[in-house]
Each structure stands twice: as C-alpha cells, then as structure tokens.
Amino acid sequence: MIYYIADCHFFHGALNEKMDKRGFGSPEEMNEYMIKKWNDKVTGQDTVVVIGDLSLGKAPETAELLKRLKGKIGLIVGNHDKYLKAADFDASRFEWIDNYREITDSQRQVVLCHYPIPFYNGQYRLRHNKDPKTYMLYGHVHETRDEVLLQKFIQQIRETNYTPIHSEHESKIPCNMINCFCKRSDYEPLSLSEWIRLDNLDSK
Template sequence: MIYYIADCHFYHAALNTKMDHRGFADVEEMNEYMIKKWNDKVTNQDTVIILGDLSLGKVEETNELIHRLKGKLCLIKGNHDKFVDSPDFDSGRFEWIDNYREITDSQKKIVCCHYPIPFYEGQYRKRHNGDPKVYMMYGHVHETRDEILMQRIINLIRETPYTPIGSEHESTIPCNMINCFCKRSDYTPLTLGEWIRL
C-alpha cells in the first residue's frame, strides 16, 4: 500500500499549543500519539510519502524518530525539514527525498509537493466516465487561513467553464487537490482512496 501524510511536525511544541491547537499535554505526548497512530496502520512493506514538515527535532532526535516509524519512507521536503541538510542525517532510511515528484498510484498520476499547486500537470485529464486521472497531494497550509483561501481557489477553478479540445460540449475545469494535513486523519497516514473519501 501507498500512504500519504503531511505536516506531522514532530517535536514542534508551538504547533501543539498555538497554531494547530492539537490539544496534547506536551510535545512528548504528541510525538508518542502520532508514532502509535502511524505504526498501528503502516506495515514495513508499505510505502509512506511524507508531504513535508516531518520533524522540527534536532537531527539526532529525527534519526531516532525515523527508525521508530514503520514503512518505506519517502520525503517531499518541507520548509521545516532542516534536518535533511545535516551531515549527520540518516538519509539511508528513505527510499527517496525530493522537492517535487510525480508517481503512479492506483492507475492514477499523483503530483506530490509540500506546497499546493492549483494548476498542476495533468489536471485536465479525465477517464471516459469523468473520473480524474490525476490528483495533486499537498501540505504546508494545515487548517489556516491559507487553506481556506486554497479551498476558495479550488472551488473557483471547479466552477470555471471551458470547452475541451475536440469537444462541442462545455465542461468545468477539474481541480483534484487534497490537503493531507495529519490532523485531518487523526495523525494516521491514509491511502489515496481514503484521502479522497475523507
């Protein structure tokens, strides 16, 4: 299975108490809860694509963390993933680390980036039955005003009419973007299908 999750922010106490208001007693309780939710779902045969901002811990703390998490880890770098640049970082724990990547999952193309891209490669592609061929998975905006604005942009795109090339019938622009913010899934990595349903 391939799972996705964004913005865990392990070791980031301020997100618990301020920005996200996660409600844990302290950062240790938050870390342990997220590790348990992750490991209860993921097996070592599964792949987890982390869409940025995994850890704000020191490199030693982050190295310990990544060895406690199950699965084959893949990282889309976020703005807080400073540990990646440390010479002491155990990058060998990851299948790959990138700023942006396109993969195939469940016969769909998945555009992976920490930052939301409202006009992503392949967004107009649909199957004959109208199902999307491409999804854009992102993080970064949590549940802030930026995500509220992003949803307004998504709705505006979806309401915009256009006539596809080679067609006489007007349609609306597809926009299949999913914010994989960890708090939305109770800190559990989810499959593409699970994120779509959520």
C-alpha cells in the same frame, strides 16, 4: 500499499497551543500518539510518502524517530525539514527525497509537492466516466487562513467553464487537490482512496 501524510511536525510543541492547537500536553505526548497511529496502520511492506515537514527535531532525534516508524518512507521536502542539512544526519532511512515528484498509484497519477499547486500537470485528464486520472496532494497550509483561501480558489476553478480541445461542449475545469494535513486524519497515514473519501466527506 502507499500511504500519504503531511505536516506531522514531530517535536514541534508550540503547535499544541498555537496555530494547529493540537491539544497534547507535551511534545513527547504528541510524538508518541503520532508514532502509534502510524505504526498501527503501516506494515513493513507499505510505503508512506511524507509530503513535507516531518520533524522539527535535531538530526539525531529525527534519526531515532525514523527508526521507530514502520514501512518504507519517501520524503517530499518541506520548509521545516532543516535536519536534512545537518552534516551528522543519516538520510538512508528514506527511500527517496525530492522537492516534487509524480508517481502512479493504483492506475492514477499523483502529483506531490509540499506547496499547493492549483494548476498541476494532468489536471484536465479524465476517464470516460469523468473520474479524474490525476490528483494533486499537498501540505504546508495546515488548517490556516491560507487553506481557507485555497479552498475558495479551488471552488472557483471548478465552477469555471472551458471547452475541451476535442469537444464542442463546455465542461467545468477539474481541480482535484487534497490537503494531506495529518490532523485531518487524526495523524494516521491514509491511502489515496482514503484521502479522497475523507476529502469528499469534509466538503459536504
């Protein structure tokens, strides 16, 4: 199984009182809670794709954190993943590290980037039943005003008409972007199908 999660910000205690207002009593409490949520879900055979900003910890403590997390881990680099540049950081725990990646997950294309891309590769590809073939998964914006603005823009895209090349009938522009911010899932890595269901529930 492939799971996805973004913006864990391990060791970032300020997020308990500022911006996210996560509410944990300490960075240590936050870390332990997120580790438990991860390990209760993920097995050694699973892959977790972190869509940026895994940790604000220093290289040694981030390396120790990675040893405690189950599963194979792929990393989409976020703006706060500074530990990667440290000379003493061992990156071998990651299966791969990339700034941008496209993968196939259960016959669906997934576009992965820490930063949201409103016009992503494969956006217009639909199945015969009009279900999307491609999803864009992102992080970075947490639940800030940027995410609020992005959701307004996504809605505007979805309400915009266009005429497909091989059709005479107008359709609405598809836009299937999901913010995989960890707090949305109570810090649990989710599969693509689980993120789709959560996103649909949240949009109602």
